Amino acid sequence: MNWHAKAAIARSCAWLFIAFVLLYLMLPTIIIATASVSSQETLAFPPAGFSMQWYERAISYPDFQSAFKNSLFISLGTSTLATALGTAYAYVLERHNFPGKKLITAALLSPLVIPHFIIGLAVLIFAVQLGYVRSFETIILVHIMIVVPFVVRSVLVSLRMIDTDVERAASSLGATPFTVFTHVTLPLLAPGIFGGWLFASILSFTEFSGSLFVSTQSTQPLPVAMFTYIRDFADPTMAALSTIIIGVVAILLVIGAKWFGLSSIISVHDDAH
Amino acid sequence: MTPAVDLQSVTKQYGGLKAVDNLSLRVEHGEMLTLLGPSGGGKTTLLNMIAGFAKVDSGNVLIDNENVKQLPPHLRSLGVVFQNYALFPHMSVGGNVAFGLKMRKVSGAEVKERVAVALDLVRLGGMEARKPSQLSGGQRQRVALARALVINPAVLLLDEPLSALDKNLRAQMQLELKQIQRRIGVTTICVTHDQGEALSMSDRVAVLSQGVLQQVATPTELYNAPATPFVASFVGETNRLNGTLVGVSGEHASVALGDGSRVTVPSGGISGSPANTPVVLFIRPEEVAIEPSDIATGNVVQATVFQGAHVDVVVDTKRFGTLTIRSSQRVDLGWEEGMPVKIDIRWDKVHAFPA
Numbered sequence A: 001m002n003w004h005a006k007a008a009i010a011r012s013c014a015w016l017f018i019a020f021v022l023l024y025l026m027l028p029t030i031i032i033a034t035a036s037v038s039s040q041e042t043l044a045f046p047p048a049g050f051s052m053q054w055y056e057r058a059i060s061y062p063d064f065q066s067a068f069k070n071s072l073f074i075s076l077g078t079s080t081l082a083t084a085l086g087t088a089y090a091y092v093l094e095r096h097n098f099p100g101k102k103l104i105t106a107a108l109l110s111p112l113v114i115p116h117f118i119i120g121l122a123v124l125i126f127a128v129q130l131g132y133v134r135s136f137e138t139i140i141l142v143h144i145m146i147v148v149p150f151v152v153r154s155v156l157v158s159l160r161m162i163d164t165d166v167e168r169a170a171s172s173l174g175a176t177p178f179t180v181f182t183h184v185t186l187p188l189l190a191p192g193i194f195g196g197w198l199f200a201s202i203l204s205f206t207e208f209s210g211s212l213f214v215s216t217q218s219t220q221p222l223p224v225a226m227f228t229y230i231r232d233f234a235d236p237t238m239a240a241l242s243t244i245i246i247g248v249v250a251i252l253l254v255i256g257a258k259w260f261g262l263s264s265i266i267s268v269h270d271d272a273h
Numbered sequence B: 001m002t003p004a005v006d007l008q009s010v011t012k013q014y015g016g017l018k019a020v021d022n023l024s025l026r027v028e029h030g031e032m033l034t035l036l037g038p039s040g041g042g043k044t045t046l047l048n049m050i051a052g053f054a055k056v057d058s059g060n061v062l063i064d065n066e067n068v069k070q071l072p073p074h075l076r077s078l079g080v081v082f083q084n085y086a087l088f089p090h091m092s093v094g095g096n097v098a099f100g101l102k103m104r105k106v107s108g109a110e111v112k113e114r115v116a117v118a119l120d121l122v123r124l125g126g127m128e129a130r131k132p133s134q135l136s137g138g139q140r141q142r143v144a145l146a147r148a149l150v151i152n153p154a155v156l157l158l159d160e161p162l163s164a165l166d167k168n169l170r171a172q173m174q175l176e177l178k179q180i181q182r183r184i185g186v187t188t189i190c191v192t193h194d195q196g197e198a199l200s201m202s203d204r205v206a207v208l209s210q211g212v213l214q215q216v217a218t219p220t221e222l223y224n225a226p227a228t229p230f231v232a233s234f235v236g237e238t239n240r241l242n243g244t245l246v247g248v249s250g251e252h253a254s255v256a257l258g259d260g261s262r263v264t265v266p267s268g269g270i271s272g273s274p275a276n277t278p279v280v281l282f283i284r285p286e287e288v289a290i291e292p293s294d295i296a297t298g299n300v301v302q303a304t305v306f307q308g309a310h311v312d313v314v315v316d317t318k319r320f321g322t323l324t325i326r327s328s329q330r331v332d333l334g335w336e337e338g339m340p341v342k343i344d345i346r347w348d349k350v351h352a353f354p355a
Helices: A003-035 A053-060 A062-095 A101-112 A116-130 A136-161 A164-172 A177-206 A222-232 A237-259 B043-051 B093-103 B108-121 B137-149 B167-184 B195-201 B219-224 B229-234
Strands: B005-014 B017-027 B032-036 B058-063 B078-081 B155-159 B187-192 B204-209 B212-217 B239-249 B252-257 B262-266 B278-283 B288-292 B300-306 B311-317 B321-327 B341-345 B351-354
Touching: A003 A237, A053 A062, A053 A237, A062 A101, A062 A136, A062 A177, A062 A222, A101 A136, A116 A136, A136 A177, A164 A177, A164 B078, A164 B137, A177 A237, A222 A237, B005 B043, B017 B043, B017 B058, B017 B212, B032 B043, B032 B195, B043 B058, B043 B078, B043 B155, B043 B187, B078 B137, B093 B108, B093 B137, B108 B137, B137 B167, B167 B195, B187 B195, B195 B219, B204 B219, B204 B229, B212 B219, B212 B229, B229 B278, B229 B351, B239 B321, B262 B351, B288 B321, B311 B341
Parallel strands: B032 B187, B032 B204, B078 B155, B155 B187
Antiparallel strands: B005 B017, B005 B058, B204 B212, B239 B252, B239 B278, B252 B262, B278 B351, B288 B341, B300 B311, B311 B321
């Protein structure tokens, strides 16, 4: 066998392997999406028949409707507050040196290594002391802790890409430090800030374990409502709702990656530089 | 007349290291002064202190007789052109140039007019709407220059302004920069590590090494009468010979070389030194005559470097070690490796310093 043939076989094997890994990673999505169009009463794979009735039920089910509104409110509140906090934090971390900076950075990123339900539990215990039991504020508080590290990372990446000489140029032209920030730094940071905001919204919207302990029937976000539903019913409604969520999030991520440099926080390599 | 920029005993330390050490320098109105030195020599630190980007540890920085040591950059009214241009990527060319005027609350109509004039000056008239990303390196450089000049700065600061351009463009921009500077007469301080750039563009050159000012002089003076061994070896090419001082009499000094022979050189940098001081002699490649020889001379051609208009001949000499000698003889006359040559050092052109 000649060298070219060997290379061709090796290349085919590599592609086959990549296809398998992709299939493996996509498996939950594929199963859920297929099961959601089943005409049967129970959640099963492979499905029997075809029907869109579960999508109809998912959209019209009152618990899901109120939970969707809760989730939207929580996720908007979380992402907006976390973006303000994370941007300020990233700016201080990147542009200033002070004693204990490493410690503070570690503390800030620690929610990444703490299981989310433990954060929920801890905040619940704390909230009981303050009399703020299981309100929206409590859920948002938990979510902010979970998403802030991602916002910081997104803004940090954008900050590091700004040539500080550009800011110096602005100040040499007569711009006060505040004007430099509003006219130069902030516009250049905008993609990173928006990317962080979008990512924070998605993370908050799909967060389950962090919300479990701190939510009630009236404040529960969508993932918790879905969990409650699946404990009581075994029909494909859950699969239909999941498919909708996966689709919407995927579209948002593609938009984010394409226009707002979101890839820098979710992918390993950073093709912007 | 007061100088445009007056640096008085300026010192800057980073950690324990003195980046700029007790440096005093006056820049006259309308002149173009270049800070030349190797990287790490302190020239960029000095520029940053003038611009206000770096704090002055001790000493004073006076601009038009006003001490600006405590003033933040935005109150100093200086034009700065950065190495990588530092254009605002989110603004158009017009927006970039107009920025400084808007900060000064200049009226809209006047901004428009002055931006157009500034862009004409750098031969980019009518390019207001372009984005910096649509421009070539040379064009970005011009926008950066227009942006710095439009505010009529007291002093124009250029930080390695041409280093990011390719060689042909650099030579062209050197000329253009010099012409623009002459035309508007703005006091200019330029930082560079490129001695060719420094010698060709400047009215005066200040050579810095390890934070210490070595010499401030016109390009010609710098080349023909270096004040320190550092300047002699850093500016232009040179050969270095070691010897021992025998004695000084007036303008002349007698120096014993390694092989025991004695030569007479201008006393210059060693006029105050006692006998037996080790000295170092610098002789430029063009101050040594070279011609082919039919018989063995002890001097043999080791290598030749073709430079276009001239040839650098590296000669292995019995008496002085390896010397680089510049020959303007036509190449086809031929300097071949291994051929014996006669050399003649113009000892009166030597620059001598204590070693």
